[in-house]
Amino acid sequence: MTLGSTQKGKIVESLIAASCILGSDGKLSVSIPLVDDEGVDIIFTPKGGGRSIFVQVKSRFTLTKKGNYRSQIRKKNFSPRQDLYIIFVYYDSEKSQLGETLWFVPSHDFEKNLKGQSKKRKNYIFQSRFTSQQDMWVSYKLKLRNLPQHILQLIKI
Numbered sequence: 001m002t003l004g005s006t007q008k009g010k011i012v013e014s015l016i017a018a019s020c021i022l023g024s025d026g027k028l029s030v031s032i033p034l035v036d037d038e039g040v041d042i043i044f045t046p047k048g049g050g051r052s053i054f055v056q057v058k059s060r061f062t063l064t065k066k067g068n069y070r071s072q073i074r075k076k077n078f079s080p081r082q083d084l085y086i087i088f089v090y091y092d093s094e095k096s097q098l099g100e101t102l103w104f105v106p107s108h109d110f111e112k113n114l115k116g117q118s119k120k121r122k123n124y125i126f127q128s129r130f131t132s133q134q135d136m137w138v139s140y141k142l143k144l145r146n147l148p149q150h151i152l153q154l155i156k157i
Contacts, residue, residue: 012059012091013041015098016147020044023148039077040084044151051155054084056107058126061091069103069130072123073110080107088126089144098144101130105140113137 003011017030031043036056045052058071071088084107090099103126113136114124128137142150 008061008091009041009057009059012089012098013057015091016055016057016087016089017042019098019144020148020151023145024152027152028148039073039079044155046152046155052083053151053154054081055087056084057087057089059089059091061093063090064127067129068127070125070127072125074123076122078107078111078124080111082108086110087147088128090130099130100144102142102144102147103128103137103140104142104147104150105137109140 013032017032020028021030027047029045029047031045033040033043038054039056040054041057042055043052044055056073058073060069060071064070069088069090073086086103086105086107088103088105090102091097092099105126110124110126114126117124126137128135128141132138
C-alpha cells in the first residue's frame with residue numbers, strides 16, 4: 001500500500017510545523033486548521049500570542065527529470081493576502097527527511113511573479129532549481145534550519 005497525496009501533504013506539513021517548534025526553541029506556537037478551504041495549512045504565532053502568519057505548504061516527493069522543483073497552485077482557489085505565505089518544499093524519500101532547501105514566498109509576491117503565465121492555465125506553475133542563482137525565486141530560498149528564525153523575524157518577537 002502506498003501513501004496518497006493527501007497523506008503525504010499532511011505528513012510534510014507536520015514535519016514543517018515540528019521543525020519550526022524545535023528550531024525556535026518553543027518560541028513559535030503552531031496551529032493546524034481543521035479544514036484548509038482558505039489555502040492555509042499552518043498558522044504560526046509567537047508563544048503567548050501576537051501577530052500570526054498563515055502558511056500554505058506545497059510539497060513534492062519527486063523532481064523533474066532535470067532536477068527542478070515544480071509545483072502548482074489552482075488560480076481559482078488562490079487568494080493572496082498580506083499575512084499569507086507559501087512554502088515550497090521537497091521531501092527526499094531516499095533520506096526519509098525534508099530537503100535542506102525550501103522557498104518561503106509571500107503570497108502577493110507569488111502572484112505578482114506569475115501574472116505573466118497564460119490566462120488559459122487553471123494553475124500557477126512554480127518551478128526552480130535548488131542550485132539556481134538567477135531565477136525569480138532565488139531571494140525566497142531558505143535553508144530549512146533557518147525557517148524558524150525567519151518566521152520569528154516576520155512576527156517580530
